[in-house]
Amino acid sequence: VRGRIGNQRNKFLNRKNLIRLLSENRGNLTLDAIFKLLNWELEDAYGRTIDWEEIVNPSGETADLLREYLDDAIHGDGPHGELIWQTILVQTFDMVRDVYLNLTIEDRKRFDKNYTSVFFTHAATQPAVNAEKLLALLKAGIVEVFKLGANYRLSRDEVKDCYEFIYRDNQGNVKRDAYRYVVNARGQEKSLETNPSALANNILKSGTVQIEEIRPVDHTAHSNHGAVSGLETEGCADKTGSIRIDPETHRIMQMGPEKKVTKSNAIYAVGAITRGQIIDASMVRGIVQATSRIADDLVNYLTRRVH
Numbered sequence: 001v002r003g004r005i006g007n008q009r010n011k012f013l014n015r016k017n018l019i020r021l022l023s024e025n026r027g028n029l030t031l032d033a034i035f036k037l038l039n040w041e042l043e044d045a046y047g048r049t050i051d052w053e054e055i056v057n058p059s060g061e062t063a064d065l066l067r068e069y070l071d072d073a074i075h076g077d078g079p080h081g082e083l084i085w086q087t088i089l090v091q092t093f094d095m096v097r098d099v100y101l102n103l104t105i106e107d108r109k110r111f112d113k114n115y116t117s118v119f120f121t122h123a124a125t126q127p128a129v130n131a132e133k134l135l136a137l138l139k140a141g142i143v144e145v146f147k148l149g150a151n152y153r154l155s156r157d158e159v160k161d162c163y164e165f166i167y168r169d170n171q172g173n174v175k176r177d178a179y180r181y182v183v184n185a186r187g188q189e190k191s192l193e194t195n196p197s198a199l200a201n202n203i204l205k206s207g208t209v210q211i212e213e214i215r216p217v218d219h220t221a222h223s224n225h226g227a228v229s230g231l232e233t234e235g236c237a238d239k240t241g242s243i244r245i246d247p248e249t250h251r252i253m254q255m256g257p258e259k260k261v262t263k264s265n266a267i268y269a270v271g272a273i274t275r276g277q278i279i280d281a282s283m284v285r286g287i288v289q290a291t292s293r294i295a296d297d298l299v300n301y302l303t304r305r306v307h
Contacts, residue, residue: 191241240276
């Protein structure tokens with residue numbers, strides 16, 4: 001739940017230390033290195049050891065947890081009513097793209113599999129008024145929350161005319177819950193190849209867009225912010241399913257003559273279809289940042305044309 005942001009500045013998890021890590025490791029970032037900075041920051045701010053298991057896998061009933069989060073957001077946990085951990089995280093939002101782009105291929109996969117949900121739970125917080133409404137619905141028995149886990153399946157049973165969720169409970173037992181109606185609010189798939197639209201199919205078949213591949217980084221190409229994105233090295237690659245873009249301008253990358261990849265002069269991509277590179281692509285803040293970069297690029301183009 002969203003709380004008040006304080007004035008305390010990060011000592012460890014900041015842009016200066018990110019640039020240092022990139023320089024020392026030739027552009028290869030690891031989750032462990034970033035996590036260490038975050039842990040130091042939180043322990044310094046709170047003056048105690050952080051229980052990460054409770055953060056990643058909180059225990060307790062859903063309504064009780066939500067009430068605790070709501071109380072923290074309203075009253076804060078700092079000396080001036082601020083929420084300390086949010087104050088720390090907010091200062092990293094302009095860095096998360098660079099961190100994600102420069103993770104090793106193994107750690108980017110590890111993040112996607114294990115930490116995406118916990119990241120967005122804390123980065124894309126809900127306003128207190130929304131939490132109060134949800135808490136009221138939980139207490140009234142109108143809403144229930146189930147933990148489905150990462151490997152749950154949602155399938156359609158035509159014979160029974162229902163949708164079925166298949167998942168494991170906290171004890172590891174297989175559970176099957178059937179519902180006649182389901183609102184699928186999970187958002188757009190990251191992989192463009194699964195998009196049913198004719199436009200998506202046509203731009204893929206024509207080669208207008210490229211599906212992004214991430215590769216082990218062994219050389220650097222510094223961006224304007226001191227971060228790097230070395231996606232052109234030789235070696236094994238992993239397809240993310242997203243449209244490949246230039247992260248600085250959001251221009252799509254196209255295959256040119258002699259199999260050379262170049263930036264498009266006219267086509268940009270924003271939103272979920274860029275999530276392979278842009279971690280916050282579906283967040284409002286991420287979309288604002290992306291469209292701002294596109295606007296800057298267009299203005300620069302027009303300025304050059306005028307001169």
